[in-house]
Amino acid sequence: MTTLSHHPAAGSATRTQRRQKRDWTGWQFVGPFMVVFAVVLIAPVIYSVYLSLYKDQLVGGNSFVGFANYAHALSDPKLWESLGRVTLFLAVQVPIMLALALFAALAIDSARLHLSPLFRIAIFLPYAVPAVVATLMWGFMYGTQFGLVGNLNDFFGITIPSPLSGTWVLASIGNIVTWEFVGYNMILFYAALRVIPADLYEAAELDGAGTFRIIRSIKFPALRPAMVIGAIFSIIGSFQLFNEPSILRSLAPNAISTFFSPNMYAYNLSFSGQQYNYSATIAIIVGLLTASIAYIVQITGTRKEV
Amino acid sequence: MKSTHRTARRVGRTVAAMVTGLCLVGSLAACAPGSAGGAKTGTADDIAAALQEKSTITVWSWGTPVQAAADAFQEEYPNVTVKVVNAGTGSAEYTKLQNAIKAGSGAPDVAQIEYYALPQFALSDSLADLNDFGFAELEDEFTASTWGNVSIDGGLYALPQDSGPMAMFYNKAVFDEYSIAVPTTWAEYTAAAATIHAADPSRYISSDSGDAGFATSMIWQAGGHPYTTENGTDVTIDLQDAGAKEWTEMWNPMVQDGLVSPIVGWTDEWYKALGDGTISTLLTGAWMPANFESGITESAGDWRVAPLPTYEAGEAASAENGGSSVAVLEQSTNKLVAAGFVEYLNAGPGVQLQIDGGSFPSTVADLESEGFLGYESEYFGGQKINEVLVQAAKDVVPGWSYLPFQVYSNSIFADTVGQSYENKTDLNTGLQGWQDETAAYGVEQGFTVNSK
Numbered sequence: 001m002t003t004l005s006h007h008p009a010a011g012s013a014t015r016t017q018r019r020q021k022r023d024w025t026g027w028q029f030v031g032p033f034m035v036v037f038a039v040v041l042i043a044p045v046i047y048s049v050y051l052s053l054y055k056d057q058l059v060g061g062n063s064f065v066g067f068a069n070y071a072h073a074l075s076d077p078k079l080w081e082s083l084g085r086v087t088l089f090l091a092v093q094v095p096i097m098l099a100l101a102l103f104a105a106l107a108i109d110s111a112r113l114h115l116s117p118l119f120r121i122a123i124f125l126p127y128a129v130p131a132v133v134a135t136l137m138w139g140f141m142y143g144t145q146f147g148l149v150g151n152l153n154d155f156f157g158i159t160i161p162s163p164l165s166g167t168w169v170l171a172s173i174g175n176i177v178t179w180e181f182v183g184y185n186m187i188l189f190y191a192a193l194r195v196i197p198a199d200l201y202e203a204a205e206l207d208g209a210g211t212f213r214i215i216r217s218i219k220f221p222a223l224r225p226a227m228v229i230g231a232i233f234s235i236i237g238s239f240q241l242f243n244e245p246s247i248l249r250s251l252a253p254n255a256i257s258t259f260f261s262p263n264m265y266a267y268n269l270s271f272s273g274q275q276y277n278y279s280a281t282i283a284i285i286v287g288l289l290t291a292s293i294a295y296i297v298q299i300t301g302t303r304k305e306v
Numbered sequence: 307m308k309s310t311h312r313t314a315r316r317v318g319r320t321v322a323a324m325v326t327g328l329c330l331v332g333s334l335a336a337c338a339p340g341s342a343g344g345a346k347t348g349t350a351d352d353i354a355a356a357l358q359e360k361s362t363i364t365v366w367s368w369g370t371p372v373q374a375a376a377d378a379f380q381e382e383y384p385n386v387t388v389k390v391v392n393a394g395t396g397s398a399e400y401t402k403l404q405n406a407i408k409a410g411s412g413a414p415d416v417a418q419i420e421y422y423a424l425p426q427f428a429l430s431d432s433l434a435d436l437n438d439f440g441f442a443e444l445e446d447e448f449t450a451s452t453w454g455n456v457s458i459d460g461g462l463y464a465l466p467q468d469s470g471p472m473a474m475f476y477n478k479a480v481f482d483e484y485s486i487a488v489p490t491t492w493a494e495y496t497a498a499a500a501t502i503h504a505a506d507p508s509r510y511i512s513s514d515s516g517d518a519g520f521a522t523s524m525i526w527q528a529g530g531h532p533y534t535t536e537n538g539t540d541v542t543i544d545l546q547d548a549g550a551k552e553w554t555e556m557w558n559p560m561v562q563d564g565l566v567s568p569i570v571g572w573t574d575e576w577y578k579a580l581g582d583g584t585i586s587t588l589l590t591g592a593w594m595p596a597n598f599e600s601g602i603t604e605s606a607g608d609w610r611v612a613p614l615p616t617y618e619a620g621e622a623a624s625a626e627n628g629g630s631s632v633a634v635l636e637q638s639t640n641k642l643v644a645a646g647f648v649e650y651l652n653a654g655p656g657v658q659l660q661i662d663g664g665s666f667p668s669t670v671a672d673l674e675s676e677g678f679l680g681y682e683s684e685y686f687g688g689q690k691i692n693e694v695l696v697q698a699a700k701d702v703v704p705g706w707s708y709l710p711f712q713v714y715s716n717s718i719f720a721d722t723v724g725q726s727y728e729n730k731t732d733l734n735t736g737l738q739g740w741q742d743e744t745a746a747y748g749v750e751q752g753f754t755v756n757s758k
Contacts, residue, residue: 058430058711059539059752145575145584166728251573254516254724258717271401272717273747276408 051280058274069281078259079282083289085170086261090238093174098230100178101185102223106215108186109193120190124183131180131243138176139164139251164252173244181237185230192226193219228301232294239290242267262286347438348642353649356642362387363644366403367418368395369467369630371663375656379647382655386643396420400427400713407432407637415638416648418630419464421455422519422708422716427633428463429538429710434634436462439645444653451702452668456631459538464631465652466668468660470591471698472523472614472627475598478687479608480509480586488612492556495587495615499565502586510567512587513579514560516727517571518719519628520589521553521737526625526706527614528552532741533709541709541748544758545737552617554733562730581605589614591627592695596664599685606685611694613701624698625706629668666695673699711751715744 052069056062073079104123108116126134141148142163149160163172196218204214242263249256258272259265262282270279345352365376365388376388391414393399400423406413407430419427427433436442441462445453452466476488481498484505489495499511514520525532530549534542544550560566567585569576579585581604588594598609616623632652634644650656657669661678672678673696682688709715722743726736745757 057750057752140574143575145569146578147575251570253570253720254728257721259721268717271404272397273714274404274408275750 048280048284051277052284053277055277056274065277069278070285072278073281073285078265079262079285082259082262082265083286086238086241089170089174089241090235093177094231094234094238096174097178097182097234098185098227101182101230102189102227104182104186105189105193106219108190109219110211120186123186126180127183129180132247134180135176135244135247138172138179139248142172142251164248164255166255169245169248169252169255173241173248176244177237177241181234185234188226188230189223192223196222224301228298231297231301235294235297236290239263239286239293345642346434348645349440353439353642353646356640357383357386357646359643360385361640361643362389363416363638363640363647364389364391364414365416365418365647366391366393366399366414367416367632368392368399369418369660369663369665371660371665372418372651374663375651375659376647378655378659379650382650383646386647388647397423397713397717403427403432407635411637413635413637415635415640415644417633417635418467419633420628420630421452421626422522422712424456424464424631424633425458425535425708425710426713428458428461432636433463434636434638434641434645436465436634436645436648439642441465441645441649444649447653447670448668449670449673449699449702451626451699451704451706452629452631454704454706455626455629459535464633465648467630467632467652468593468665469668469699470593470627470629470666471624471695471702472527472589472591473624473695473698474612474614475588475590475594475609476612477583477586477605477608478610479605480583488610489615490613491619492615492617496556496560496565499560500563503565508584510585511565512560512589513567513569513571513576513585514557514727515568515570516720516724518716518723521719521723522708523591523625523627524553524557524589525550526703527623528617529623529703531705531707533707533712535707535710538710539752540754540756542756542758543709543741543745543748545741546734546758550737551734554737556617558733561727561733564730568727577601583608591629592666592698593628595666595683595685595691599664607687609686610689611686611691613694613698622697622701623703624701626702709744709748710753711744711748714747715740718743718747 053064053066054062055065055069104119107113108120113119129137139147144150144153144160144162144164149163152158153160161168163169163175200218201214204218209217240263241261245256245260246264246267249260258268263286266279266282266286269275269282273279345356348356363386365372367390373390376390380386380388393402393414399417400419403413403417403419407427413432424433444465448466449469451471452469456462456464456466474489480502481488484501486498486501487494489498495511502509502511522532525545526549528549530547530553532543532545532547532550536542567579569579569585576585580588580602583605595611599606602609613622614624632648634641634648638644651660653669657667657672661667661672667673667678679692679696680690681692683691719740722739723733723736725731725739726733741757745755748755
């Protein structure tokens with residue numbers, strides 16, 4: 001009995017030791033990431049949630065208000081207007097951008113294009129230009145007095161409507177964003193196309209499939225995961241629209257309001273209005289909304305894949 | 307928050323201990339009156355003593371002449387190190403300042419703050435009351451309008467740095483080309499606007515795409531008093547008073563008939579338009595000449611200065627447009643030195659150094675000095691521009707005040723009044739929208755707002 005009882009004890013002791021050792025090793029790998037993750041993501045989110053439950057006034061100080069900020073936000077026409085604007089942006093700009101990226105990726109992958117590496121790098125290059133620089137550059141081109149648009153007007157004797165007017169500014173921003181991100185999405189799609197085994201193409205050719213049949217039956221199914229990822233990134237990007245309108249605002253202050261996009265609204269509330277609490281509330285609402293839409297896209301995207 | 311305060315206090319104590327240590331090493335007599343630079347109050351003697359001790363202060367300012375004054379200051383007080391930091395112009399700086407105040411640390415000792423933004427910082431107790439350092443007796447040295455701007459609710463929250471009485475800068479070459487006499491009334495001005503635009507549709511008398519600072523100054527000149535604050539928290543807003551209406555009645559046709567160019571101020575296009583005659587007048591503050599000389603070189607020699615047109619012939623009226631003050635932050639642990647620097651900069655030898663750098667002063671003695679008045683500007687074709695600008699300073703309509711949350715209010719100007727500009731509709735509708743949004747913000751922040 002003693003030996004019997006001794007053995008399991010010894011066994012469990014070594015197991016615990018081993019487990020302790022294994023756990024410790026795992027944490028050593030994960031630890032640095034977890035620390036950074038906790039400090040730069042978890043902590044700010046918790047702090048934002050905390051902020052969103054209070055109200056700090058210039059006169060009267062700080063007080064706990066529960067969910068009053070959320071109630072206010074949900075009935076705030078400015079928040080809904082900005083959400084409507086980025087949704088419209090999402091519905092128009094993202095499909096155009098992804099279609100262009102898809103076309104470019106298929107063209108480069110088709111092996112019928114001369115100098116395809118040159119096209120690849122040329123289309124990708126705008127992605128390497130910082131968004132701030134890209135926007136400033138486009139801002140100069142959009143100028144109707146001395147910019148490219150002005151030059152075109154003078155040269156052809158026409159009047160192109162100002163890209164920075166209230167009617168056109170969203171389309172102009174869409175143009176900048178498309179220019180910036182077509183290359184990135186193209187690389188995403190192109191990478192997915194490159195991993196298709198060549199024997200699939202050979203088999204399809206033997207079966208007598210033409211180019212478009214190959215695209216439809218082989219390339220598109222293989223592209224689906226990449227397209228879902230591209231769509232999710234674009235959705236998140238659209239909801240987070242900030243750099244482009246924020247920089248163009250100095251050129252078109254009347255066309256781009258302080259609540260043009262939800263992010264701009266949150267930014268202006270906290271940094272020019274010192275409404276840190278309400279701003280945190282808006283950030284949380286928009287964050288939840290973006291996460292749920294991205295999640296829905298992922299679910300539907302991957303389900304169809306089967 | 308509590309721990310930050312404690313840390314701040316501990317740092318304060320350490321500094322005090324270090325200063326005391328230095329005092330023991332150095333001359334005891336000099337240190338005796340004010341042993342710690344962190345003192346919240348002090349006399350001129352205390353400041354003089356603190357300036358002899360080893361210390362460092364940080365100054366946030368975007369005006370270049372401040373560096374020259376800081377250099378001279380350090381030469382005179384070799385123990386003091388002054389770090390001048392450009393933390394952004396105008397609202398960009400206020401954002402950082404506001405964040406540092408909110409965080410409880412990180413604010414500079416001294417900061418440049420425009421007059422319109424001062425009440426916001428003064429009200430939130432972010433600035434030191436300079437009455438505590440005996441600066442009240444400097445009142446006679448400054449013009450009444452700038453002194454009025456820094457005296458808020460019985461406190462003195464900054465010293466005026468420069469001023470911006472409005473004048474009309476005009477391109478004489480363009481005016482001569484169309485044989486237009488220099489307008490003295492707004493009726494003549496609007497007539498000139500029509501003449502210029504009719505003769506050459508690509509030319510405009512001015513540009514205005516909606517600018518809160520310009521709009522409020524124009525209402526000021528027309529005799530409006532849209533903002534009043536009592537007891538610090540009782541705010542009245544009336545952007546439909548007689549002055550505001552007089553301005554919109556005159557300016558509405560200018561915007562609606564497209565007589566002012568929609569080019570946005572301070573952009574690349576705007577500089578070009580001023581340089582090539584597309585825009586032929588600029589209604590702005592007296593600090594503008596230095597910007598002309600550095601940024602609009604193409605039309606050097608063509609520009610002149612005239613008094614701002616008025617509503618009645620023969621009347622003289624101007625308003626302040628822009629202009630900055632320099633304040634000591636409540637967060638500063640070195641207030642005596644900070645106050646000493648502010649005095650040197652704005653009421654001492656620093657004033658002349660800033661004038662040399664192109665600044666338009668707010669000190670009476672300098673405004674009336676013969677050297678200043680007699681200065682013939684080469685850029686302005688040898689005109690004695692300061693004679694016109696100093697007269698404008700004297701003609702500023704008294705009694706104006708800004709809101710205690712003007713920075714935010716100005717930030718939403720484009721959302722409301724800007725829409726009237728964009729759609730060429732009645733500016734009064736825009737002003738009402740601006741008033742409503744501003745009042746809503748005031749209520750949200752706990753003020754008692756009477757929105758008329």
